[in-house]
Amino acid sequence: xxxxxxxxxxxxxxxxxxxxxxxxxxxxxxxxxxxxxxxxxxxxxxxxxxxxxxxxxxxxxxxxxxxxxxxxxxxxxxxxxxxxxxxxxxxxxxxxxxxxxxxxxxxxxxxxxxxxxxxxxxxxxxxxxxxxxxxxxxxxxxxxxxxxxxxxxxxxxxxxxxxxxxxxxxxxxxxxxxxxxxxxxxxxxxxxxxxxxxxxxxxxxxxxxxxxxxxxxxxxxxxxxxxxxxxxxxxxxxxxxxxxxxxxxxxxxxxxxxxxxxxxxxxxxxxxxxxxxxxxxxxxxxxxxxxxxxxxxxxxxxxxxxxxxxxxxxxxxxxxxxxxxxxxxxxxxxxxxxxxxxxxxxxxxxxxxxxxxxxxxxxxxxxxxxxxxxxxxxxxxxxxxxxxxxxxxxxxxxxxxxxxxxxxxxxxxxxxxxxxx
Numbered sequence: 001x002x003x004x005x006x007x008x009x010x011x012x013x014x015x016x017x018x019x020x021x022x023x024x025x026x027x028x029x030x031x032x033x034x035x036x037x038x039x040x041x042x043x044x045x046x047x048x049x050x051x052x053x054x055x056x057x058x059x060x061x062x063x064x065x066x067x068x069x070x071x072x073x074x075x076x077x078x079x080x081x082x083x084x085x086x087x088x089x090x091x092x093x094x095x096x097x098x099x100x101x102x103x104x105x106x107x108x109x110x111x112x113x114x115x116x117x118x119x120x121x122x123x124x125x126x127x128x129x130x131x132x133x134x135x136x137x138x139x140x141x142x143x144x145x146x147x148x149x150x151x152x153x154x155x156x157x158x159x160x161x162x163x164x165x166x167x168x169x170x171x172x173x174x175x176x177x178x179x180x181x182x183x184x185x186x187x188x189x190x191x192x193x194x195x196x197x198x199x200x201x202x203x204x205x206x207x208x209x210x211x212x213x214x215x216x217x218x219x220x221x222x223x224x225x226x227x228x229x230x231x232x233x234x235x236x237x238x239x240x241x242x243x244x245x246x247x248x249x250x251x252x253x254x255x256x257x258x259x260x261x262x263x264x265x266x267x268x269x270x271x272x273x274x275x276x277x278x279x280x281x282x283x284x285x286x287x288x289x290x291x292x293x294x295x296x297x298x299x300x301x302x303x304x305x306x307x308x309x310x311x312x313x314x315x316x317x318x319x320x321x322x323x324x325x326x327x328x329x330x331x332x333x334x335x336x337x338x339x340x341x342x343x344x345x346x347x348x349x350x351x352x353x354x355x356x357x358x359x360x361x362x363x364x365x366x367x368x369x370x371x372x373x374x375x376x377x378x379x380x381x382x383x384x385x386x387x388x389x390x391x392x393x394x395x396x397x398x399x400x401x402x403x404x405x406x407x408x409x410x411x412x413x414x415x416x417x418x419x420x421x
Contacts, residue, residue, distance in 0.1 A: 011071075012065070012072070013101055014071055014072070014118040015117070018052070021050040021051075021075075034059065034073075058072050072104065074097065074101065075097075098139060098143075129203065133206035134207070137209065137210025138211070138213060139214070141215045142214045220349070221346075224346045234264075234297075237260070237268055243349055243352055253304055253359070257272075257302060259274055259276075259299075260295070264297075277298065279296075279298060282410060284386055286373070286374075289371075289373070292374065298367065298369050299369075300365060300366070300367045300414065301366040301367075303363065303364040305362060312363065317368065317414060318366065318407075319369060319402075320342045320346075320369060320370045320406075321371055321373055322341075323342075324341040324400070327373050327400060328381055329398050329400040341373075348366045365414060369409065369410040381399070382396055383397075388408055389410075390416075
């Protein structure tokens with residue numbers, strides 16, 4: 001019945017201490033299978049110790065362990081670490097040890113599969129095992145992030161004065177965004193220690209917490225680093241819609257509302273228009289980009305837990321500036337990496353993804369404005385007088401102060417929506 005936890009898992013990775021391979025051979029379930037292939041899997045040293053022939057070693061166990069078809073034996077030393085360490089993380093030696101299974105993780109991710117992990121009893125022990133398992137979960141989850149998603153592997157080359165050719169892979173396609181969303185919602189990896197049943201649930205929970213956090217962090221980082229030509233206002237709203245579809249399957253109490261311009265593509269079903277919410281300042285910030293891209297938008301992520309009826313609603317307000325060139329008060333060469341000015345929206349998306357794993361007993365609204373602060377003849381100007389959704393007026397002294405303007409405008413609109421309810 002222990003293998004009921006591995007529903008959907010086709011692969012297992014078994015970690016064990018290379019100094020004590022007999023630990024794995026004595027395992028009540030895997031041990032008999034490994035023993036049948038002892039000479040093929042291990043070499044015996046002169047001192048009698050056993051050494052794994054390959055690291056990792058794939059062992060075909062189809063039909064012998066329920067849904068699991070292949071067990072990958074992987075040697076590594078004992079996990080160590082303390083919650084008292086500064087910025088506690090998995091040791092470098094362990095990062096190097098799990099690196100060989102990254103191709104396996106990538107393959108499972110592409111096939112929407114699950115992975116079971118088995119730790120030998122000498123791998124995790126002591127009072128720090130909960131902290132260590134969280135770190136292991138973070139390390140495995142972070143393997144889903146590709147550092148070169150938006151870059152070629154090598155420099156462009158030009159032959160005979162012709163069109164530059166990519167020597168490596170071409171930049172990421174927007175469809176990769178959807179794949180990153182899928183990675184962030186739902187566990188790809190499970191973990192247990194079948195040799196110590198009383199600890200199994202503790203280890204599972206600790207690992208899942210670290211794994212979940214790493215996937216959420218990876219999604220947030222992915223969105224923040226995505227260049228504006230691949231992720232503009234409208235594309236980001238569509239990303240949020242796709243993310244919500246996945247989260248809704250796990251947590252039906254989540255809702256998403258989108259307010260935008262009347263010219264919005266019909267593929268984005270609007271909850272309401274910006275005009276009805278009097279979001280004049282939000283529109284002004286985006287005015288210099290409106291001919292180049294659709295927007296702006298106000299997004300409201302609404303969560304009401306059934307057991308939190310009658311409790312107040314916690315309101316989080318964020319800015320999501322997909323690209324911040326500063327408006328007419330242009331940043332110039334300081335605009336490098338300003339696509340990351342949408343990190344508030346990325347964090348909101350990460351919180352939405354987290355709701356798919358956890359179902360906090362609370363009422364929550366996350367509201368943010370999705371804009372691009374570009375430069376155009378229609379841009380709002382210094383000394384303009386604008387009116388927030390709350391009715392308060394503001395004099396623009398710097399068009400590169402768009403963050404506080406967006407926060408104030410959507411914050412006022414969010415309070416209006418809450419008061420109506």
